[in-house]
Amino acid sequence: MxxxxxxxxxxxxxxxxxxxxxxxxxxxxxxxxxxxxxxxxxxxxxxxxxxxxxxxxxxxxxxxxxxxxxxxxxxxxxxxxxxxxxxxxxxxxxxxxxxxxxxxxxxxxxxxxxxxxxxxxxxxxxxxxxxxxxxxxxxxxxxxxxxxxxxxxxxxxxxxxxxxxxxxxxxxxxxxxxxxxxxxxxxxxxxxxxxxxxxxxxxxxxxxxxxxxxxxxxxxxxxxxxxxxxxxxxxxxxxxxxxxxxxxxxxxxxxxxSDDLIAANALDHIHSNEIILTHTASTGVQKFLLTAARKRKFTVVHVETFPHDHTGTHSVLLTGKNRDHSGDSEEDSFKPLRAAGIQVVMIPDSHVFAIMSQVNKVILATHTVLANGGLVAASGARMIAAAAKAHQTPVVVVSGVYKLSPVYPFDIDELIEYGDPGSVVPYEDGGFVDLVDVENPLYDYVPADLVDLYITNLGGHAPSYLYRIVADHYRTEDINL
Amino acid sequence: MDVATPTAENPLPSFDIVSTYRRILASDPDLTMPVAAIEALVEALAHSSVSTIAETLQLLERHTNILKASTPNPISLSAGTDLFQRYMIATLNRPTSLGGSVHLGPSDDFRAIRNHLLSSGKLFVERAKASREKIASFGKHFIRDGATVLTNGGSRVVGALLRRAAESSTIRFRVIYVLSPSTSSDSREGHQTVADLRAHNVPVATIPDSAVAYSLGKVDMVIVGAEGVVENGGIISRLGTYQMGLLAKSKGKPFYVVAESHKFVRLYPLSQFDLPIDQKILDFTVSDDDKVSGEQKTSEDEGVADLNPEEARSKCSGKNVDDAVDFTPPDLISGIITESGVLTPSAVSEELIKIWF
Structure with missing residues (x-):
């Protein structure tokens, strides 16, 4: 990929x-x-x-x-x-x-x-x-x-x-x-x-x-x-x-x-000695955390997002470079979190619930934000959000306004894309594939009630307020392209 | 002066707003209460000879009060009268908004607005119906192929929506209809919708209120109508809607409200008992005889003797349970489908604030 x-x-x-x-x-x-x-x-x-x-x-x-x-x-x-x-x-x-x-x-x-x-x-x-x-x-x-x-x-x-x-x-x-x-x-x-x-x-x-x-x-x-x-x-x-x-x-x-503007809000949301959980190799989230890291010391628990984004996550943690974003030279230019003096703990996706009790805040990157306040994010996001809900941990979603879509999720299944099952089960294990079905959904739909706050380049918004930002940005006559 | 003028030139006593309202409401089964109220107020305006803004507003207020006093549950109605009143204030205070090409003096303005209102009374009705159709046309997208929809009451918008979905050949869906076992107009509407849907080859199961929780496992989504949408985004709807909302929430099923935006009403109830109407649903009594409820119900009981739950209900001490409403708080509602789009419950207050302030 x-x-x-x-x-x-x-x-x-x-x-x-x-x-x-x-x-x-x-x-x-x-x-x-x-x-x-x-x-x-x-x-x-x-x-x-x-x-x-x-x-x-x-x-x-x-x-x-x-x-x-x-x-x-x-x-x-x-x-x-x-x-x-x-x-x-x-x-x-x-x-x-x-x-x-x-x-x-x-x-x-x-x-x-x-x-x-x-x-x-x-x-x-x-x-x-x-x-x-x-x-x-x-x-x-x-x-x-x-x-x-x-x-x-x-x-x-x-x-x-x-x-x-x-x-x-x-x-x-x-x-x-x-x-x-x-x-x-x-x-x-x-x-x-x-x-x-x-x-x-x-x-x-x-x-x-x-x-x-x-x-x-x-x-x-x-x-x-x-x-x-x-x-x-x-x-x-x-x-x-x-x-x-x-x-x-x-x-x-x-x-x-938009990333920088979002990051400008970071100090309002990340406090000293907090434990922040995040996932995927999102540039926006990395910048957000880095901005906070300039002034504060905190711990980041990074979920690996296996199988479709773990390489990106690894490289972001190691070098600050996201291989998936290699096209944009200027985007690569941030240093990794640990270089900023932040302690980073990487965990596999299966550990999310176990570690959630220690986490102070969850910060999610997103693929698309929908008009009802729900979002489509890298798979695993819903599990993280649900675990956060179970532990009453606040979930903050970081997203540029450009990701905010006037689309209403009538059918959630339509929004989920399935990727290459080869990244779940390598091709060397071909025989394995004959015996079981392997699926690799790339995205999760996270319903609005699992999210506490959206931070966009316009500031922080409650999920129930997003309809308003949608209304401000899109003309009703254009919603059906 | 304000006191003197209306009595001098108002033919108010000769005009009966209540009977006008009832006549309008009865003349068209598709009409909703708010629209009928607006209609009645327009007619009241036509029968008067007011010539100033203050007079007009006073006249409207008086008629509105009479109208509200005449109905046991004026919530829905007041949505219409409030909207009309705010509209009058807004237009009368801002003459240029009329859209006339020539600059008008204040009196010309007033006359023009009045003429506009009087001449286009029917238009409002048509527009209200059009908005129902509009809701139906995009609300039907909520119903996916293979879905099972739970609904209740006799909401005409819900009926229109389901009918529209049934007409489309690509969606196959099933409906579970909660029917109240009485002969109230509400349940007649419900029976009508059920019959219509069945005529469109949509499998419909009808259940009593008590079977909602039982059926919920088979349900993909809940769609209800509303008598009024209140400021916090909650709805006032037929008794039983609240429990459907609670149950749907507990089962994680989406709960959609379908309502035209002229049903938005400026109320802020926090609980069931904050509604500005006196419903004697809870009637505590130590006497064992059900005479009180018996005499209340005899007239309604006749046609439905074959329906079992009715017997049980008529033994309840509460009065007028068939016409009663309850309040569904906004946190139970996934979305409000109006003619201007799908709103989150929190959008309602904004819409209302815009016309009031």
């Missing part, structure tokens, strides 16, 4: 390298094949690859019709997600980018119509920056989460939805004409989904893909950019592309920094 030398074998680094020279379509096909062959795996790598690819897709997009741009991104997104449905992160990134496009377009729509309505009849005297919903904070409005499943009867039957789906493309009028009838609705202060019964044109949540932590500065930059552009050619088409690309770069920054 681990690729030997990074440069020779196809993987994230080779993809990123080839992306610079290859045209878009072959790149898409290449990524699809990498995903299908599991040569790019792990949430982070998938996220990085998808973001880079989408940046390319947007960059090479011809024309200025944002509806077509959305359709294009969607189409690429659909192909990618169907190539490897269990890498939910791919879909997450695609949805984030789609949301970005919609946001940019709506901003301009707002600003422009405001401008025109100002000229027409001075009904709404306001400056552009105030009317722009994106400026509001992350917690501005709430659009409740919808399903990752198709809803056959749609906006047409549900009128408040029609209004809220003003970003829904088929219905959106052309970009440039002034929609005076639309503007008051979108800038209306009354944005309540409970009022959906009454037909006033209200738009729930026009907003906010807060591209991380830095959004204040970046957004500010973005807006001032918008304003300039509007001033320049308020009558001509604006450049959706450039802004979306800026947004995608912000997304890339978010991916880069």
């Amino acid at each position: 681990a690729e030997g030398t990074a440069i020779a074998t196809p993987g994230l680094s080779s993809f990123l390298k080839s992306l610079k020279t290859t045209p878009v379509e072959p790149s898409v096909a290449y990524l699809i094949s990498l995903l299908k062959r599991r040569q790019i795996r792990n949430s982070r790598q998938c996220a990085v690859a998808t973001t880079a690819l989408l940046l390319r897709v947007v960059g090479e997009f011809k024309g200025k019709d944002s509806a077509k741009l959305v359709e294009r991104i969607r189409q690429v997104g659909r192909r990618l997600t169907s190539a490897q449905p269990r890498e939910v992160v791919v879909g997450n990134i695609v949805r984030r980018v789609l949301g970005l496009v919609r946001e940019v377009v709506e901003d301009h729509l707002d600003a422009e119509t405001n401008a025109t309505s100002d000229i027409g009849h001075n009904s709404q005297p306001h400056n552009d920056s105030l009317s722009r919903p994106t400026l509001s904070s992350t917690i501005s409005t709430f659009s409740p989460l919808k399903h990752a499943t198709a809803e056959p009867l749609d906006a047409s039957t549900h009128q408040s939805e029609t209004m809220s789906d003003s970003g829904e493309l088929p219905k959106r009028p052309g970009l440039l004409t002034s929609h005076t009838s639309y503007v008051p609705s979108s800038s209306a202060p009354l944005v309540n989904s409970l009022f959906g019964l009454f037909s006033h044109p209200d738009t729930p949540s026009t907003s906010n893909t807060p591209t991380g932590h830095q959004s204040p500065d970046n957004k500010g930059m973005l807006t001032s950019l918008n304003l300039e552009r509007l001033a320049d050619f308020s009558n001509s088409k604006f450049d959706v592309k450039a802004e979306v690309m800026d947004g995608i770069r912000e997304l890339q920054d978010e991916l880069d920094q």
Whole structure:
């Protein structure tokens, strides 16, 4: 499963390298094949690859019709997600980018119509920056989460939805004409989904893909950019592309920094002389622990995660390098925990329950976080979480927001991927395989009630609060790709 | 002044909100109480000639109070009236939100809002029904192939959801239906749903309340309806739902609530006995005769003499057990399926806070 030398074998680094020279379509096909062959795996790598690819897709997009741009991104997104449905992160990134496009377009729509309505009849005297919903904070409005499943009867039957789906493309009028009838609705202060019964044109949540932590500065930059552009050619088409690309770069920054931002919380959660239990070779968790190790002395009990991640775990403990992450050179650059003066105890998975009574805190890495507060993590996670529950030990899950998916786990079995049984029973024992069935599930589903806290790059959240972060990051119209 | 004006120009005495509400509710079996209440209030508005915001709100409040006083269990109803009241306050205070293209003066605004309300009364009803269909359309994804679903009561949303799932050819599922052995409207709805499901070739087992724990081993998920969804994310629903929730939790079965978002109501009950209604379920008595409950029940007993549990129940000292409700706390609920998505119980308070503050 681990690729030997990074440069020779196809993987994230080779993809990123080839992306610079290859045209878009072959790149898409290449990524699809990498995903299908599991040569790019792990949430982070998938996220990085998808973001880079989408940046390319947007960059090479011809024309200025944002509806077509959305359709294009969607189409690429659909192909990618169907190539490897269990890498939910791919879909997450695609949805984030789609949301970005919609946001940019709506901003301009707002600003422009405001401008025109100002000229027409001075009904709404306001400056552009105030009317722009994106400026509001992350917690501005709430659009409740919808399903990752198709809803056959749609906006047409549900009128408040029609209004809220003003970003829904088929219905959106052309970009440039002034929609005076639309503007008051979108800038209306009354944005309540409970009022959906009454037909006033209200738009729930026009907003906010807060591209991380830095959004204040970046957004500010973005807006001032918008304003300039509007001033320049308020009558001509604006450049959706450039802004979306800026947004995608912000997304890339978010991916880069999410581990560090999460790690910044470490001192709040890890105290001196605590015994921390963790598993897998997750970079995020390692950084988290290392940050705490700078100030505090504690003990780490590391569960081996046999059979599918034990090599990674071993190498992380020994050298700080994760062989699975070898593609990313900058990711390798942290020192191992023991070099930071932390006592590390490695235990096999079967010892978890026995040792749990001594553990103060469990820190789990995750593959995907689902909208109901549950998570999909490397197999063994549920056992650890259940053991922690039995011992009343707090379970903290460390995850970037990009892993947070709007998907609702209707069927848990669908989310679990099965890997190579050869890593459980080596091929030399071929005769053994004839006698018994060997299975190697790679993931576990951990239900929300086994988790006490999520730490994301936005801070700490209770599992029951995750729906809100989902609502803030994904547009309801994008949830079905 | 406020006191003088309503009496001067309100034709309030001539308008009977309660009978209007009952008529609306009776006219359409698909209508829920909150929507009927909104409908009735709109009609009340139409019959009045109020012209100011204060008057309107006062009129609404008076009618709401009358309406609440007239029903034994006004929780569901108050969800509708509260929503309507908040809506009126929100719109009347923010004239621009109307969406008109021309800048309107305050009086124009008021008239416009009023006209909008009066002209689109039917629309609300349709929308409420549409939201039920919407819930059904994505709620059906919860039902996986081969699943066994436990449900109770006569919730129309649950009925719609199950029906929708039954219509889809790809899902084969079974239903265990908890039926109350009485002739309350609730159980009629239940019988209707059961008949519908069987007509769609869905195997349905009907059980009494007492068999819930027994059946739970065969159950994959529990889906219930709700009369009201309260602020902490708990639900108020037919008596027996709470025990289903407790049992489902103890067996680790997912417990989903299906409710339209207009059923969200601003209550914060902490226990069963915090509900703002007086249910005489617990009736301690030292006298042995069941005359009290007997006279209460005679009218209901007739049609169901063949059902055994009814005899047992009619001997209970509690009154009106068939119409009673209980409170299911949020920690028992896995998810609330509304027309705007699947919410965790903690999302409910946020939705409510948004319209109240």
